[in-house]
Amino acid sequence: MEGRTLTGKFVKSVEVVPEKGIGIDDLRNASGLLSGVVDMATVPENPMGRPGIDPVSALLEITRGTSIEPVPHITPRDKNSLYIRSQILTAIKFGIRRFFVIGGDRISPQVQSKEVRELDVFQTIDLIKSTAAGTGEEVEVGSAFNPYRENESKFAMKKMDSGSSFFITQVLTSAEPLINGGFTRENAFLIAGFMPMKKRSSVSMLEKMGVRIKGTRFERIADSEDPLGESTRVILETVDEIRGLISGVHIMPMGDYDTATKILECI
Numbered sequence: 662m663e664g665r666t667l668t669g670k671f672v673k674s675v676e677v678v679p680e681k682g683i684g685i686d687d688l689r690n691a692s693g694l695l696s697g698v699v700d701m702a703t704v705p706e707n708p709m710g711r712p713g714i715d716p717v718s719a720l721l722e723i724t725r726g727t728s729i730e731p732v733p734h735i736t737p738r739d740k741n742s743l744y745i746r747s748q749i750l751t752a753i754k755f756g757i758r759r760f761f762v763i764g765g766d767r768i769s770p771q772v773q774s775k776e777v778r779e780l781d782v783f784q785t786i787d788l789i790k791s792t793a794a795g796t797g798e799e800v801e802v803g804s805a806f807n808p809y810r811e812n813e814s815k816f817a818m819k820k821m822d823s824g825s826s827f828f829i830t831q832v833l834t835s836a837e838p839l840i841n842g843g844f845t846r847e848n849a850f851l852i853a854g855f856m857p858m859k860k861r862s863s864v865s866m867l868e869k870m871g872v873r874i875k876g877t878r879f880e881r882i883a884d885s886e887d888p889l890g891e892s893t894r895v896i897l898e899t900v901d902e903i904r905g906l907i908s909g910v911h912i913m914p915m916g917d918y919d920t921a922t923k924i925l926e927c928i
Contacts, residue, residue, distance in 0.1 A: 671910075675925070676703045677720075677723055677918070681712075688719060691723055697727075697728075698926055703911070705734045707739060709766050716733035716734050717757065736762070738768070739765070739777055749789050750796070761829065764782050786825050803825060803829060804817075805830075806828040828852065831854055832913065835879075851906070853900065853909070856913045857889060857921070863892075878895045
């Protein structure tokens with residue numbers, strides 16, 4: 662990627678989920694595996710509604726000394742507008758110029774905490790843009806694209822009106838949601854999200870998340886003796902099918918960065 666715009670190349674991106682133990686060896690190991698292969702790395706903010714490692718801090722370490730673009734997740738679920746402004750100012754001070762806004766999973770009942778949500782996703786996108794403008798810096802803000810939600814294109818256009826310039830889809834299992842949704846790269850920079858599956862049970866997990874598996878080639882994973890190998894094959898097949906509709910690929914490997922790099926090296 663050149664400059665501050667996602668243009669000119671097919672972007673390869675990976676989601677990194679930092680371990681919660683002491684030390685940063687996991688971040689350094691991820692960095693070593695991804696460097697030279699990945700253009701962009703994201704880190705979720707308190708995924709599954711449970712306490713997690715701060716995405717800005719984690720990405721500063723992961724991308725240190727590499728050409729990987731750091732893209733922290735920003736959610737209004739846990740913070741008011743003052744804290745979000747502070748978070749963006751911190752990121753900008755350390756050179757981060759791209760952010761990914763997402764509503765966030767519901768807080769886990771085990772955490773016994775309350776959501777904030779002073780702002781919605783659209784207001785958060787606008788706040789990030791205006792906060793950056795106040796520093797004289799230009800930033801890009803991305804947001805999620807749910808291909809399984811009815812009228813998703815309307816939500817995407819509203820996000821674009823708020824200032825979103827790129828999208829990462831939820832986990833894809835076929836080209837059909839993108840084709841039928843009528844939202845293609847002519848409208849915005851669209852990055853397709855995929856999740857390699859190590860276990861057959863992962864199919865059921867994704868279905869509970871609202872991802873459609875039945876009727877797609879991803880059904881093969883549930884019957885395979887090698888779920889991870891089959892998952893890799895179907896991801897590559899699906900990318901080939903939708904390449905003309907997307908501008909990049911985002912892998913959510915649940916910590917298996919070796920598999921993520923192998924997939925991206927084949928794209």
